[in-house]
Amino acid sequence: MKIYFAASIRGGRDEDKTYKKIIKFLKKDNDVLTEHVGNTDLTAEGETKLSDKEIRDRDIAWLEEADVMVADTTNPSLGVGYELAYAEKLHKPVVILHNDDKSHLSAMISGSDYFLDINNYSTYHDAIQILDSKFSGKKY
Numbered sequence: 055m056k057i058y059f060a061a062s063i064r065g066g067r068d069e070d071k072t073y074k075k076i077i078k079f080l081k082k083d084n085d086v087l088t089e090h091v092g093n094t095d096l097t098a099e100g101e102t103k104l105s106d107k108e109i110r111d112r113d114i115a116w117l118e119e120a121d122v123m124v125a126d127t128t129n130p131s132l133g134v135g136y137e138l139a140y141a142e143k144l145h146k147p148v149v150i151l152h153n154d155d156k157s158h159l160s161a162m163i164s165g166s167d168y169f170l171d172i173n174n175y176s177t178y179h180d181a182i183q184i185l186d187s188k189f190s191g192k193k194y
């Protein structure tokens with residue numbers, strides 16, 4: 055499966071180690087198109103070798119190509135909000151991971167009838183268990 059993993063970059067990189075572990079787990083059986091999101095060397099400046107237009111256009115092409123989106127919404131991010139709305143427009147399945155101990159998910163996401171697969175996690179291990187139960191043997 056091709057997975058578009060969405061998580062905060064310019065919104066802040068406090069959770070980058072969690073992103074890295076989630077991507078490592080997903081990569082065992084899948085193709086993660088946005089592996090750079092989990093790169094712990096990537097700062098809140100974002101990808102500096104590409105223009106913002108190149109980043110946006112590449113990411114939308116990846117989103118169109120993806121079978122499913124996994125979004126970690128714990129760290130609020132304009133880009134992730136945009137990607138979620140775009141996934142809804144494309145009718146892509148979306149799995150949301152959110153650590154309720156750290157932030158309160160926007161009502162624009164939790165109040166939407168489209169985003170029904172919203173999963174609260176506290177530790178990285180919980181997040182992996184959630185993904186394992188969703189993806190093992192499942193085709194999107």
Ligand SMILES: O=c1[nH]c(=O)n([C@H]2C[C@H](O)[C@@H](COP(=O)(O)O)O2)cc1CO
Pocket residue numbers: 059060061062063064065066088091099100101102109113130131132133134137
């Ligand atoms: O450098 C980047 N590379 C990139 O792929 N993105 C995409 C992927 C992430 O899921 C999302 C993060 O948005 P933001 O930077 O607003 O937190 O946007 C965002 C940036 C910087 O905005």
